[in-house]
Amino acid sequence: MPSQLNVVKLLFVYLLISIQHFAAKAQKIEQFSLIRPEYKVANSLYKTINFIDSRNDTSTLGIVQTGAFNRQALVVAKDGLGNQIKNVLADLTDSTAANGELLLQLRLYNLAEVTSSFSEKGYFKLYAHLFAKVDNGYSIINSVDTLVVMSAMDVTNALLKAGSNVLTDFIANNLTNKPQSKASFPYSYIVNIDRAEKKQLRLYTADTFTDGVYYRYRSFKDQIPDGEVVVEGDSISDGNIKVYDAKRKLKNLNPANAYAVVFKGKPYITNTFGYHPVYRRDDDVFFNGRISIYRNASAGTVIAMSALFGIAGGLIASSGTNDLYDGEVKIDYLTGEFIVPKQ
Structure with a gap:
């Protein structure tokens, strides 16, 4: 039977481990x-x-x-x-x-x-x-x-x-x-300055969208494509979208390397998980799809950095805990940030 002193020591060790565990998660x-x-x-x-x-x-x-x-x-x-x-x-x-x-x-x-x-x-x-x-x-x-x-x-x-x-x-x-x-x-x-500014963006006001590939949100919100897209078939799917490189040679588009594409007037957000249809509701723009979010940091901050600094910006805060979110995502009109509902 353990002595009272040993029990106290065990309790102390357990308490210390618990504190370290919760501190690591905080x-x-x-x-x-x-x-x-x-x-x-x-x-x-x-x-x-x-x-x-x-x-x-x-x-x-x-x-x-x-x-x-x-x-x-x-x-x-x-x-x-x-x-x-x-x-x-x-x-x-x-x-x-x-x-x-x-x-x-x-x-x-x-x-x-x-x-x-x-x-x-x-x-x-x-x-x-x-x-x-x-x-x-x-x-x-x-x-x-x-x-x-x-x-x-x-x-x-x-x-x-x-x-x-x-x-x-x-x-x-x-x-x-x-x-x-x-x-x-x-x-x-x-x-409420966002209401007035949205009225100046074609993404929020255009009746039709311009076909092409958009590598940055800045291009997408102004509806000025960064390049052409060639689609094999009548609809968007993984592996059937091609773009021209600097030498005008067609190559498959990696959706993780672009912000959006528009085909037959229909816009799609692109990321590692594929292509997600974009739609407008009220004064905002949304898409339904899967994205990565970072629980150790403000998801908004991380994704805003990606939008501000380009594709490589996704590396910022990438050492945080990476979770997946499936559902409706709102696009921040100012930065292109992906905003998920409060978890």
């Missing part, structure tokens, strides 16, 4: 804070700032890899990004600032890291608009749409710093700028 979090600027902008036209987070996934800012084993961590804004932005503006301005009001609308903010054999590569994508309050509406001052790519043995800190500095500099560089025009938009329009 998603690591990297707290993110904007770096407080150490410089001032004299004669700023603005003293206050409001914030609209229009990203599809507002819960995280992306993915980095931390620790000796490059474990993935979700980047989460400490105390909320809106509060941090207000603090940044307060640090940037001094007693010479006028009483103007700003509105920052964040459309994309994605941090991502991918590891190769001897180095790490970091990606940061920022898309945002800055408005000034004018009477009862808001007028655009400036927009930023930028992609930062960097490589290093350990890129995490440099990537987080870039994610902070680019946003802070965007605000700082516009503090003495007036709106670009007299056009003014109500707050409700800015919050």
